[in-house]
Amino acid sequence: TDRRPVSSYSPWGSVAPLPPTCSLTDVMSEQLAKQLEEENSDFPTLTNDLMLAQMLQMQFDREFDDQLRREEKKFNGDSKVSISFENYRMVHPYEDSDSSEDEVDWQDTRHDPYRAEKPQTTPRKGFTGKGKNITTKHDEVTCGRKNTARMDNFAPEVHVGDGLGMDLKLSNQVFNSLKQHCYSEQRRSARLHDKKEHSTAEQAVDPRTRLLMYKMVNSGVLENINGCISTGKESVVFHANGGSLEEQPVPDEVVLKVFKTTLNEFKNRDRYIKDDYRFIDRFSKLNPRKIIRLWAEKEMHNLSRMKKAEIPCPEVVLLKKHILVMSFIGEDHVPAPKLKDVTLSSEDMKSAFYQALHLMQQLYQECNLVHADLSEYNMLWHKGKVWLIDVSQSIEPTHPHALEFLFRDCRNVSTFFQKRGVIEAMSVYELFNAVSGLNIPIGEEDEADHKLSRKNPLKRPYYTPSISIFVLWGSPII
Secondary structure, three states, X not given: OOOOOHHHOOOOOOOOOOOOOOOHHHHOOHHHHHHHHXXXXXXXXXXXXXXXXXXXXXXXXXXXXXXXXXXXXXXXXXXXXXXXXXXXXXXXXXOOOOOHHHOOOOOOOOOOOOOOOOOOOOOOOOEEOOHHHOEEOOOHHHHHHHHHHHXXXXXXXXXXXOOOOOOOOOOHHHHHHHHHHHHHHHHHHHHHHHHHHHOOOOOOOOHHHHHHHHHHHHOOOEEEEEEEEEEOOOEEEEEEEEOEEOOEEOOOEEEXXXXXXXXXXXXXXXXXXXXXXXXXXXXXXXXXXXXHHHHHHHHHHHHHHHHHOOOOOOOEEEEEOOEEEEEOOEEOOEEOOEOOOOOXXXXXXXXXXXXXXXXXXXXXXXXXXXXXXXXXXXXXXXXXXXXXXOOOOOEOOOOOOHHHHHHHHHHHHHHHXXXXXXXXXXXXXXXXXXXXXXXXXXXXXXXXXXXXXXXXXXXXXXXXXXXXHHHHHHHHHO
């Protein structure tokens, strides 16, 4: 039989010894509490998320305020009139009171006891006080403070500083000078801004024109716009790669002729369009910007008429307001040279003269047009052929100045080819008759004047032959 005590016997086997018991005195002792605290110090203390976020925000705001103070000090420098950034500070009610950043400074507090208040307005009676203490509205100190307060009404870009805080007193003369200066600067800025927004500069376009060009690229009419080819008095020409237009292919290389929206170059060019019967009903001096669109439209119509007559010229692709998209005359982004810049052999120069003569005859007789600005600058040499460009000013023979412009074109062409040594080049009068088909005889005085002009073109008056021709021929020709 098992003789162990009943208390230590267990039918389930041996039992683990119980932990030693401790008294209440040991539990309440400070030494045991410190021991437990040291054992639990290895685990992080969980804090409230809101409190943690507030602490981080407060630290961020303190750094922001420090940066703001540095910017304020850098902005003011050694200036007597300083600017306060107090309104942009981050203020928290739970900032540490023992921090050195809480030292009171007149720039660091929203309620500055030393800041001067705005001067009181003078009552309707014009003075305040009585007897010896009377102060009128003309008082020097009162007027000075009032002028300082009125500087707040200046334009925002004018930095007036904290004049009220410094108790600054401006005399009427100084205030009026500042006011006039600010007004002049504001007008100048507005004028420059208007010029930038509504005009095209050299090799540049205004924002409205740029937006139209972007729309052409976004719509797929153009693949991209590469850059400026040339600039003139009335337009800027850009090179671009063509895309597609309403499921129709656009030439691989095109040009964008952007008519300048500045009106300086068009003031003396009204006579090219106001007497043209095609646009006489739409011409108006009261809306000059629409006249610029008429120039683009007029060139489009003239090019279309020339294309039907198979005259070598750019082909119109698209017209959008004052932007005319045309085919590119050249190869691989290299434009065809002007006739004045190209070096040709004597045979090619002779061929170029006869081509120019034939083109002038076609333009006058088949297209019913006068170029009105034909010269070596507006004729290109490409693939052994002469191409005509820039026909925005071209007019019809019924125009009152048509014969005058035709004679000027003939003089430019004849003079150019004669200087290049083309023996077959006609005289001005012969070329005029050959193009117009009028066959008007040349008098002895005109022949003598013509011979003199061929020897020394600079000695004859610029318009003398043309004036004599139109005075003698004016009525029969028209």
